[in-house]
Amino acid sequence: MAVVETRDLTKVFKEGQLGAVNHVNLETREGEFLVFLGPSGSGKTTLLRMIAGLETPTSGEILIGGQVVNDLSPRERRIAMVFQSYALYPHLSVYKNIAFPLKAQNVKKELHKEKVEWAASLLGIGALLDRKPRELSGGERQRVALARAIVREPAVFLLDEPLSNLDAKLRASAREELERFHRRVGTTTIYVTHDQVEAMAMGDRVMVLNKGVVRQLGTPTDVYDNPADTFVATFLGSPPMNLAELGDVIVGFRPEHFRPAPTISDAAVPFRFKVENIEYLGSEWIVSGTLVGEKLEGKKVFSRLSSAQNLQLGCMYDFAVPQSYLKFFDRSSEKRVAPRVVSWH
Amino acid sequence: MAKGISRRFWGKLVHVLVLTTFTILLAFPFYWMLITSFKQNLDLYTMENNPFLFNTKPTLDHVKFLFTETRFVRWLGNTAFVGVVVVAITLVLAVPAAYSLARLSGRWGERLGIGIFLTYLVPPTLLFIPLSRVVAYLGLQDSLWALILVYPTFTVPFSIWLLMGFFKSIPKELEDAAMVDGLTRFGAFVKLVIPISVSGILTVVIFTFTLVTQEFVYALTFISSESNQMIGTGIPIFLVRGDVYYWGALMAACLIASLPIAFMYNLFLDRFIAGFTVGAVK
Amino acid sequence: MALASNKIKSIGAAQSPLLGAAMFSPAVLYILLLVGGPFFLAIFYAFSDARIGNAEMHFVGLENFRSILQSPSFRVAIRNSFIFTICSQIVVTVGANILAISLEKTFRGRGLIRFLILLPWVAPIALGAIGWKWILDSIYSVITWALVAVHIYKPFSAPMWLGEPRLAIASVLLVHSWRLMPFSTVILLAGRTAIPKDIPEAAAVDGAGFWRTQLQIVIPMMRPIISVAVLFGLIFTFTDMTVVYILTAGGPFDSTQTLPSLAFALGIQGSDLAAGAAISLFLVPLLVIIAYFMLRVAHRAEVN
Ligand SMILES: Nc1ncnc2c1ncn2[C@@H]1O[C@H](COP(=O)(O)OP(=O)(O)O)[C@@H](O)[C@H]1O
Ligand SMILES: [Mg+2]
Numbered sequence: 001m002a003v004v005e006t007r008d009l010t011k012v013f014k015e016g017q018l019g020a021v022n023h024v025n026l027e028t029r030e031g032e033f034l035v036f037l038g039p040s041g042s043g044k045t046t047l048l049r050m051i052a053g054l055e056t057p058t059s060g061e062i063l064i065g066g067q068v069v070n071d072l073s074p075r076e077r078r079i080a081m082v083f084q085s086y087a088l089y090p091h092l093s094v095y096k097n098i099a100f101p102l103k104a105q106n107v108k109k110e111l112h113k114e115k116v117e118w119a120a121s122l123l124g125i126g127a128l129l130d131r132k133p134r135e136l137s138g139g140e141r142q143r144v145a146l147a148r149a150i151v152r153e154p155a156v157f158l159l160d161e162p163l164s165n166l167d168a169k170l171r172a173s174a175r176e177e178l179e180r181f182h183r184r185v186g187t188t189t190i191y192v193t194h195d196q197v198e199a200m201a202m203g204d205r206v207m208v209l210n211k212g213v214v215r216q217l218g219t220p221t222d223v224y225d226n227p228a229d230t231f232v233a234t235f236l237g238s239p240p241m242n243l244a245e246l247g248d249v250i251v252g253f254r255p256e257h258f259r260p261a262p263t264i265s266d267a268a269v270p271f272r273f274k275v276e277n278i279e280y281l282g283s284e285w286i287v288s289g290t291l292v293g294e295k296l297e298g299k300k301v302f303s304r305l306s307s308a309q310n311l312q313l314g315c316m317y318d319f320a321v322p323q324s325y326l327k328f329f330d331r332s333s334e335k336r337v338a339p340r341v342v343s344w345h
Numbered sequence: 346m347a348k349g350i351s352r353r354f355w356g357k358l359v360h361v362l363v364l365t366t367f368t369i370l371l372a373f374p375f376y377w378m379l380i381t382s383f384k385q386n387l388d389l390y391t392m393e394n395n396p397f398l399f400n401t402k403p404t405l406d407h408v409k410f411l412f413t414e415t416r417f418v419r420w421l422g423n424t425a426f427v428g429v430v431v432v433a434i435t436l437v438l439a440v441p442a443a444y445s446l447a448r449l450s451g452r453w454g455e456r457l458g459i460g461i462f463l464t465y466l467v468p469p470t471l472l473f474i475p476l477s478r479v480v481a482y483l484g485l486q487d488s489l490w491a492l493i494l495v496y497p498t499f500t501v502p503f504s505i506w507l508l509m510g511f512f513k514s515i516p517k518e519l520e521d522a523a524m525v526d527g528l529t530r531f532g533a534f535v536k537l538v539i540p541i542s543v544s545g546i547l548t549v550v551i552f553t554f555t556l557v558t559q560e561f562v563y564a565l566t567f568i569s570s571e572s573n574q575m576i577g578t579g580i581p582i583f584l585v586r587g588d589v590y591y592w593g594a595l596m597a598a599c600l601i602a603s604l605p606i607a608f609m610y611n612l613f614l615d616r617f618i619a620g621f622t623v624g625a626v627k
Numbered sequence: 628m629a630l631a632s633n634k635i636k637s638i639g640a641a642q643s644p645l646l647g648a649a650m651f652s653p654a655v656l657y658i659l660l661l662v663g664g665p666f667f668l669a670i671f672y673a674f675s676d677a678r679i680g681n682a683e684m685h686f687v688g689l690e691n692f693r694s695i696l697q698s699p700s701f702r703v704a705i706r707n708s709f710i711f712t713i714c715s716q717i718v719v720t721v722g723a724n725i726l727a728i729s730l731e732k733t734f735r736g737r738g739l740i741r742f743l744i745l746l747p748w749v750a751p752i753a754l755g756a757i758g759w760k761w762i763l764d765s766i767y768s769v770i771t772w773a774l775v776a777v778h779i780y781k782p783f784s785a786p787m788w789l790g791e792p793r794l795a796i797a798s799v800l801l802v803h804s805w806r807l808m809p810f811s812t813v814i815l816l817a818g819r820t821a822i823p824k825d826i827p828e829a830a831a832v833d834g835a836g837f838w839r840t841q842l843q844i845v846i847p848m849m850r851p852i853i854s855v856a857v858l859f860g861l862i863f864t865f866t867d868m869t870v871v872y873i874l875t876a877g878g879p880f881d882s883t884q885t886l887p888s889l890a891f892a893l894g895i896q897g898s899d900l901a902a903g904a905a906i907s908l909f910l911v912p913l914l915v916i917i918a919y920f921m922l923r924v925a926h927r928a929e930v931n
Contacts, residue, residue, distance in 0.1 A: 449647030468866030470887035
């Protein structure tokens with residue numbers, strides 16, 4: 001097991017253009033499950049590939065287990081990677097796919113069978129060893145890719161959107177299985193995804209990226225409850241955080257904290273809310289509409305409620321947000337600032 | 346640090362060496378044609394001279410000789426004439442056939458298509474003896490029309506095969522939409538499919554033309570008189586007088602005839618390759 | 628409702644067998660007449676005593692085949708055909724794989740290099756061969772000059788490349804390999820670029836070096852496309868008579884004769900149509916085998 005560190009890591013694909021990854025500093029913890037989260041094109045894959053040694057950094061350093069590995073080839077970095085497409089070798093059986101890293105690293109031949117069987121049983125694919133990749137379902141392929149990654153007991157696991165090729169139902173169960181798998185092997189893992197649900201559910205910590213820049217690195221609760229800037233605030237959560245500009249600050253509140261006034265007992269900021277649309281999602285309701293009155297007149301906001309049966313389209317209601325749930329951001333830098341008193345009216 | 350750099354350096358060095366070696370081996374004869382074309386005979390036939398250099402002044406004599414004293418221009422014309430007519434025949438036969446086999450004839454068409462591809466594997470060296478009798482029977486000996494009659498035997502099968510792949514890649518919905526809009530099946534083919542397939546058809550034109558210029562066996566078998574030769578046979582056979590090789594003129598002729606064909610072929614290379622890969626590359 | 632759906636079917640989904648037949652039959656008819664017909668004519672000649680300039684013809688059974696099989700020049704020809712075909716394919720496949728690897732990545736000047744490398748294939752082979760005839764000339768050969776210059780041979784004692792049977796065979800082999808290498812290279816290159824990039828990357832992460840990645844992952848994955856290149860290469864070499872005809876005309880002493888060039892020498896130049904046809908029929912078994920494998924590759928490609 002080992003810690004991965006990057007120092008000022010930058011990748012510029014075309015000179016003169018904006019970097020795909022810009023000055024990234026990060027340090028994983030021993031045995032941690034770290035998630036890179038960001039919209040598509042934010043540089044997650046590029047960052048991961050630099051750590052794997054598949055892409056040469058433009059500047060900056062990568063350290064694995066305290067050693068600078070910039071000049072080491074992928075094979076010398078003791079890492080394992082699961083690709084988005086799984087990259088199984090189509091001409092080799094499952095057994096030979098899993099055994100390939102052992103062969104490539106000159107592990108003694110006698111040990112192959114035992115290790116392959118260990119990895120296969122860990123992932124529950126012991127019965128598939130004779131099949132070719134094209135005879136497997138998506139979920140089975142993903143497990144073979146994981147088995148191939150685990151078999152040589154790497155220092156670090158790198159996974160690039162390994163669930164994005166599975167259908168929605170399978171994805172949930174595969175996610176759970178991955179978590180269990182990580183708890184069992186305890187290897188430091190870096191996991192790339194653009195799916196915030198995956199990130200929140202699986203990550204010990206989440207690193208939010210945008211345009212190749214780290215926006216925030218923290219636990220899932222951290223990034224959700226205390227977003228470092230408006231990008232993180234709106235990228236996480238669905239519907240996203242409501243933002244309202246008031247003077248030189250931006251005030252934000254999550255839809256689940258924007259509720260009918262009578263249900264709130266703490267100190268709260270009141271609003272008049274005109275309901276314009278109601279969506280029923282089974283376990284919850286998403287209500288959208290506009291604020292009414294003075295400075296925020298016409299501002300579109302969302303509310304997430306466990307029940308909205310007594311609300312009617314086109315009607316006006318008294319809503320409120322508890323004072324303690326308000327987030328404040330500087331208007332020019334969009335970074336979060338300490339709570340302050342603002343005039344709403 | 347040093348380790349990474351030196352490994353990259355050696356990798357690059359090997360890469361450059363391999364490429365240089367192969368390029369020299371493969372392109373050398375053409376370089377040799379070039380240098381020979383412009384050397385004076387005195388220089389060519391003095392054994393002590395370093396053959397890689399011009400030991401006397403370069404000359405245009407061989408090129409002049411080629412264009413004035415030989416039938417070279419006539420052969421170029423013959424080749425162009427046969428090429429154009431064969432291209433026309435090939436298009437007329439292959440375009441409708443390929444469309445029909447790709448679209449209209451279902452499972453059957455697929456099999457017939459493969460059958461036609463297999464005829465491409467039947468070489469001229471298997472057919473030239475009986476075909477020489479057919480040509481004689483038709484009274485076409487020593488006539489360019491003999492070549493025009495026979496060349497489509499190898500241009501048509503391959504063209505059908507190439508075009509079938511091309512037509513299959515056009516979405517069916519496009520034709521369906523055209524027919525819903527009131528065109529007939531054949532109307533959709535003429536007014537919609539052919540215009541969309543211009544680049545595929547152009548590929549076939551170029552490919553057919555280059556195949557005609559490259560052909561040797563039939564031209565050698567059917568054509569005897571000097572003035573009816575194609576470039577492929579005229580240059581190597583009729584630029585030699587008895588035992589005397591006019592090497593300067595020969596090489597100039599080879600180069601002048603080869604380069605345009607090579608250029609055309611190169612432009613359409615990727616498409617030709619698609620025709621050869623039999624679907625083994627997707 | 629029923630009417631409407633019927634109509635849609637007749638326009639869209641269903642094929643039009645009549646129109647289809649009308650569109651492909653000219654081509655099929657042409658091929659039947661000028662490929663199928665002559666092919667059977669060749670078989671017919673092979674069992675007859677047909678000669679150019681002789682209108683009469685008799686059925687002679689296996690007589691032609693018997694006399695061919697006894698003739699030493701036929702044995703040399705069939706041996707040469709196999710030597711040229713197999714050896715050149717080995718040289719070509721090894722060389723083309725190396726060349727395809729080095730052309731895979733983009734670099735400055737790649738287009739020019741590709742053009743130069745392709746010349747032997749795209750230029751008419753008759754002209755390429757005559758270029759080689761000049762390079763291998765008995766007196767003014769540049770190869771001889773170079774060997775003399777580095778003192779491997781003394782002046783005037785160097786071998787005649789096309790004048791001694793063994794060297795002539797080697798020369799023909801060289802020209803065949805030279806001619807087919809570009810073709811094989813571009814086919815393999817197409818196969819190589821079709822492999823998803825993350826497969827060799829996964830191999831690199833799994834710990835495989837350059838050679839292991841090539842030999843155990845990439846090249847095995849390219850098996851179908853390599854077979855295609857080899858199958859075409861076999862056909863092109865086995866059925867070719869241009870290279871031999873121009874380079875050596877089968878000489879010295881029939882030592883470089885191949886099946887097609889011998890068929891030409893006997894059937895056309897020697898006017899013995901029957902013997903020529905019988906010899907060229909010996910091409911058929913290999914062609915059938917190759918066609919079989921070609922269909923297998925195509926079928927597999929379709930299944931996957
Ligand atoms: N090989 C490449 N060449 C040029 N640009 C690239 C390359 N790979 C990625 N990029 C660019 O870098 C940016 C980040 O890409 P990527 O790391 O794949 O993002 P993500 O994985 O977060 O979707 C994108 O703008 C992408 O277009
Ligand atoms: Mg990505």
